[in-house]
Amino acid sequence: MKSQFLLDPNITFLNHGSFGACPKPIFEEFQRFQLELESDPVYFIQQKQPKYLKTARENLAGFVGCQAKDLFFTANPTFAINVIMRNIKLNEGDEILSTNHEYGAMDRTWNFYCKKSGAKYIRQEISLPIVSKEQIIEEFWKGYNSNTKVVFLNQMSSATALIFPVKEICEKARTLGLITIIDGAHVPGHLELDITELNPDYYTGTLHKWMLAPKGSSFLYVKPELQNDLEPLVVSWGYESVAPGESQFLDYHELQGTRDVSAFLCTPKVVEFLEKNNWKEVSGTCKQVVLENYQRFCDLLNTKPICPITTEFLGQMASVPVTTEKPAALKELLYSKYKIQVPIMPLNGNFYIRYSINGYNTQADLNTLYHALEDIINTTDLISR
Structure with a gap:
């Protein structure tokens, strides 16, 4: 599916939620x-x-x-x-x-x-x-x-x-x-x-x-x-x-x-x-990937889920709480060093790593994010646990 999109193959793109991504035929x-x-x-x-x-x-x-x-x-x-x-x-x-x-x-x-x-x-x-x-x-x-x-x-x-x-x-x-x-x-x-x-x-x-x-x-x-x-x-x-x-x-x-x-x-x-690409089915698969990974990221960041991990509250994107005093620096490091496009979302004094999953994403993309965060935790002071 990724071959149908114009996304840079060198970037792990986990931010569909901000501005979308357009397939080549469209x-x-x-x-x-x-x-x-x-x-x-x-x-x-x-x-x-x-x-x-x-x-x-x-x-x-x-x-x-x-x-x-x-x-x-x-x-x-x-x-x-x-x-x-x-x-x-x-x-x-x-x-x-x-x-x-x-x-x-x-x-x-x-x-x-x-x-x-x-x-x-x-x-x-x-x-x-x-x-x-x-x-x-x-x-x-x-x-x-x-x-x-x-x-x-x-x-x-x-x-x-x-x-x-x-x-x-x-x-x-x-x-x-x-x-x-x-x-x-x-x-x-x-x-x-x-x-x-x-x-x-x-x-x-x-x-x-x-x-x-x-x-x-x-x-x-x-x-x-x-x-x-x-x-x-x-x-x-x-x-x-x-x-x-x-x-x-x-x-x-x-x-x-x-x-x-x-x-x-x-x-x-x-x-x-x-309709041609059975997007309801694609969307359903993406939602399942979101659910299966949410607790895993909370455990890594030593934070708690912000809702029950079900499709009643989560769709194709999820926000994982992250404790950081330098959200802009964290986002920039994820992009510049690890080539991951993912937002650090601020709200009411708290911060969230919000990952989006669409038809062009795979579990490997989330694994890339996971290992990058592991490395950042072990080598910098950007994330507090």
Whole structure:
């Protein structure tokens, strides 16, 4: 499988979770669209691009479980959350209930909004180690009060790689009349996803991570009854269009002037590649490798698991606690000396070695990481035990 990817064979690549990795057939499709664009930019953008985008949305919608008319492509989830943030109308003292496990760019987005609006962003503590799904739910709702108006939650956290019970939280939030916004950056192509069944108000996810699309391909789903009130983050030709398309929602958010949307247009090829290569089975094998190695790394680093070692909480990546006072130096040494690309993730004053496993990885890759950490423990002061 590794031969189908463009990854440097001299690097042990254990960081798919950050920016993904694109297989050659999909990357070739990406370049094909770029060449087609440049061969006749006017005809491509004015005539072909709208049809290609519609086909791409239809393919994506079938994959993530919603209607094609209810989502549009974005470059990344940060853009998507900014669209929502610019449209949420909260009053001073209103609260956005979140967790202390959210992605840093999301925290910054909501902090920016709160400074402007007077609302409050509540990073409710979800304590580690996790012992059960019920614990997460109970701790999360301790942050709720009469001022809570919005629930914002990652379905899978970046730093701790933990799967959160968003379905149960969305269900309760609906009974309380709260707006639900789910950051599913790590979910499509990684975990089972049916947006219609999950039923959030807003959902964003990436294609360029676990769906293996080219970089800069993500989406925002918006519940139909909220679409007409969602103003565009970028005002362009779709606003008060002289040639309206199938919906104001898509006109507002798809038409943003001249830009290269080739990454979006690869979606049919992305879905085809995943299906052709039985990626659900590949993903299942990868998840098993993650589970089988987790305790082994905890033992090496003399730390404890942050959750039960099951697929209820872990997918194709896992974060192992590491005691270090020099996380940047540790990451740099792993890369420069041992040629291992793996992140040291910071969160709430703690650090985690987060390894990702995808179809191009083998047990040998994790053995390489294990032996490198052994060597670092024995020869440096970067890791405390």
